Every structure is written in structure tokens, then in C-alpha cells.
Amino acid sequence: MSGVLPIALEDSVKIISVMTHTVKEYIALMELHSNVSENKLREIVEMFVGDIYQRPPLRSSVKRSLRIRKIHEIEILDHVERWVLMRVKTDPGTYIRKLIHDIGLLLGVGAHMRELRRIKTGIFTEDLNMITLHQLSEAVYLYNEEKDETLLRKYVMPIEYGVAHLPKIFINTYAVDPVSRGAQLAVPGVLMFDKNIRRGDLIAIFTPKSELVAIARAEMNSEEILSRDKGIVSTTLRVIMKPGVYPRWTRKISDEKAAAGI
Amino acid sequence: MKTVFKDQFEFIRYLDMLGGRSSEYYVKREEKDFSYGIFPWEREIKEHLRLGIINLDKPPGPTSHEVAAWIKKMLALSKVGHAGTLEY
Incomplete structure (x- = not known):
């Protein structure tokens, strides 16, 4: 199986769970075990769009209990004799091999998956800076042997891309250090925030320079953050920024700010 | 991009x-x-790698896990992970 596989380097590994639970899109080649009419094929395939029950296959990395997964779209791209090329858009954790097996059962002729290529997971598509292992090894060679980092810099994206799909909150300079030590975020630390935050949402916390500080769970919705002067905005779940990059909040700074009327 | x-x-x-x-x-x-x-x-490039993500076009054949291990070795990093296996 080939296609889009986001790779997280070093500290980016911390946001893998956030990057994984996103909608996926595949191109799959199904081989039918006998010919079926175009109409029958379309009719049966249509039945698999929506919520389906699926038991993970024998060879899988999760518990094999019956699960409900949502198939967002199935588009038949081509159908020649026993070959069917299709584009499938699904929830995470859907097994395409199993889906195709089940389509074959309902068609009454049997089917199996011959080829699979992932074309999208979350924000990562074939068009977003996708590279091959070969390209990467070239970039690494240039960097190690020629001290030329241009390609490597271009191929590697900053961690912030991995949270592009989350609502974002920007916090002030003095709120960064506490949050990077795991503290909750309080209203006075907030600069700017997404208008569509709901309580319980997974959110991404950013510095004024748009560096990712942490992943957190919202304890207020956007209107509450806007209207309140104090209180807890979010509970920090996963810290990405190392402590000590931004200044520590001290009584002295607090007094200086008060004196300056900030 | x-x-x-x-x-x-x-x-x-x-x-x-x-x-x-x-x-x-x-x-x-x-x-x-x-x-x-x-x-x-x-x-700077070391920091960029430490906080980096690669959108890899995984070749068929090796497992996602194997591919991640190769990249870890290639870039001489201590940790590399992949988002969502691409095997089945």
C-alpha cells in the first residue's frame, strides 16, 4: 500500500494522535471474482455510504471487536470487466480491504483489494509538499556533504502544520512559560482566538509569533472567553514547547506592568 | 507550498x-x-528538524513502521513516528 504517510520527527511525535484522527481518502482497486452489471455495482456500492459495521481483519493492529465507521463517499472512477477503480473517503480506522471484501459479499460474486493508495489524511494530500524516500535521502545528502540545507528545509514542514485543523488560541508572552510547564490557561493570558471554539474542543495554543506551545482542551466557548475577565480557558493536555524559552512570570513584572498601566 | x-x-x-x-x-x-x-x-535547521513533519509518499512494500525507522536513521534523530499506519 502506498501514498500519503505523515512522518513526525522528534518532538512532533507528541502531536501524532492529533494528526491521526482525521478523515482519510483512498484510491482503491477492487477485483471482482465474477462480472457484475454496472447498475448492480453502483446500487450495492451506494449501500456502503454512511455508517457501516466493521470487524477489523485478522491481520490488524487493533482489538477485533465490531465497530461502527462512517464512509463519507465512494466514487466509482472506472469499471472494466472485473476491475473497479474507486475513490473512498472514510473516518479514521476504516479498513478498505475489509470494505471491499464486504462489497464483494453483497454483490454475490466475491471481491478482494488489489491495490490501495492513500491520497489524503487530514490536511496532508499528494499536493502538499509530498516527497519520496529518495527525495528525502537526496536532501539529507546535500545537507550532510555539501552543508546545503535548502532542500531539507523545504521538505520538512514546521510542527504547526500538524494542528492546522484545530481551533487556535494565541497567548501573551508571559502566559507561554506557565503553559509550557503544563499550567491551565486563564483569560488574562489570551490575545486572539478562533470564533468557533466550543467547550470540550481540542485546541492548539500559540505564542504571539505563532509557535505551537501546547494542545489543550477548551473549558470555555469563544463567547465566554470574549466576555469574561478571569477564569480557566483551557486545560493543557500535551506540551510541545520546552519551558524556559519565554520569560517566567514574576511579581516584579506584575508590578512593573501595573505601574505602566498595562 | x-x-x-x-x-x-x-x-x-x-x-x-x-x-x-x-x-x-x-x-x-x-x-x-x-x-x-x-x-x-x-x-535554524536543527530546531526545524526537531519540530518537523514530513509528508511522505510511502512506497508499497515496507511497513509504515519500517519506513519511519529508516527516516530516523537517515536524519540521525532520537524519535520518529508516523500518523496512521498504511498497511491494510
Whole structure:
């Protein structure tokens, strides 16, 4: 199986769970075990769009209990004799091999998956800076042997891309250090925030320079953050920024700010 | 793909666009002190790798796990992970 596989380097590994639970899109080649009419094929395939029950296959990395997964779209791209090329858009954790097996059962002729290529997971598509292992090894060679980092810099994206799909909150300079030590975020630390935050949402916390500080769970919705002067905005779940990059909040700074009327 | 940005606002608008978000914000107050930290697109290369993501076109054959291990070795990093296996 080939296609889009986001790779997280070093500290980016911390946001893998956030990057994984996103909608996926595949191109799959199904081989039918006998010919079926175009109409029958379309009719049966249509039945698999929506919520389906699926038991993970024998060879899988999760518990094999019956699960409900949502198939967002199935588009038949081509159908020649026993070959069917299709584009499938699904929830995470859907097994395409199993889906195709089940389509074959309902068609009454049997089917199996011959080829699979992932074309999208979350924000990562074939068009977003996708590279091959070969390209990467070239970039690494240039960097190690020629001290030329241009390609490597271009191929590697900053961690912030991995949270592009989350609502974002920007916090002030003095709120960064506490949050990077795991503290909750309080209203006075907030600069700017997404208008569509709901309580319980997974959110991404950013510095004024748009560096990712942490992943957190919202304890207020956007209107509450806007209207309140104090209180807890979010509970920090996963810290990405190392402590000590931004200044520590001290009584002295607090007094200086008060004196300056900030 | 964009790799350099004018300021944090352009960067965030770009991320929100990629993430399919409307990019509408409430501004509660503004920061005047920009003396700390570094813009994500200006990190020196070691930092850029430490906080990096690669969108790999995985070849058929090796497992996602094997591919991640190769990249770890190639870049001489201590940790590399992949988002969502691509085996079955």
C-alpha cells in the first residue's frame, strides 16, 4: 500500500494522535471474482455510504471487536470487466480491504483489494509538499556533504502544520512559560482566538509569533472567553514547547506592568 | 507550498486555509513585546528538524513502521513516528 504517510520527527511525535484522527481518502482497486452489471455495482456500492459495521481483519493492529465507521463517499472512477477503480473517503480506522471484501459479499460474486493508495489524511494530500524516500535521502545528502540545507528545509514542514485543523488560541508572552510547564490557561493570558471554539474542543495554543506551545482542551466557548475577565480557558493536555524559552512570570513584572498601566 | 511568511497573521491564515477553518478571530488584546521566541519559518535547521513533519509518499512494500525507522536513521534523530499506519 502506498501514498500519503505523515512522518513526525522528534518532538512532533507528541502531536501524532492529533494528526491521526482525521478523515482519510483512498484510491482503491477492487477485483471482482465474477462480472457484475454496472447498475448492480453502483446500487450495492451506494449501500456502503454512511455508517457501516466493521470487524477489523485478522491481520490488524487493533482489538477485533465490531465497530461502527462512517464512509463519507465512494466514487466509482472506472469499471472494466472485473476491475473497479474507486475513490473512498472514510473516518479514521476504516479498513478498505475489509470494505471491499464486504462489497464483494453483497454483490454475490466475491471481491478482494488489489491495490490501495492513500491520497489524503487530514490536511496532508499528494499536493502538499509530498516527497519520496529518495527525495528525502537526496536532501539529507546535500545537507550532510555539501552543508546545503535548502532542500531539507523545504521538505520538512514546521510542527504547526500538524494542528492546522484545530481551533487556535494565541497567548501573551508571559502566559507561554506557565503553559509550557503544563499550567491551565486563564483569560488574562489570551490575545486572539478562533470564533468557533466550543467547550470540550481540542485546541492548539500559540505564542504571539505563532509557535505551537501546547494542545489543550477548551473549558470555555469563544463567547465566554470574549466576555469574561478571569477564569480557566483551557486545560493543557500535551506540551510541545520546552519551558524556559519565554520569560517566567514574576511579581516584579506584575508590578512593573501595573505601574505602566498595562 | 509556502515556506516563508510576511508575519504571524499570514502564517495562521495559511494554516487555517489548509485545515479547512474559516480563520475568524476575536481579538481580546494585542501583544507589543515580540522579543522572545522565533517565527516557525525562521527556526535554524536543527530546531526545524526537531519540530518537523514530513509528508511522505510511502512506497508499497515496507511497513509504515519500517519506513519511519529508516527516516530516523537517515536524519540521525532520537524519535520518529508516523500518523496512521498504511498497511491494510
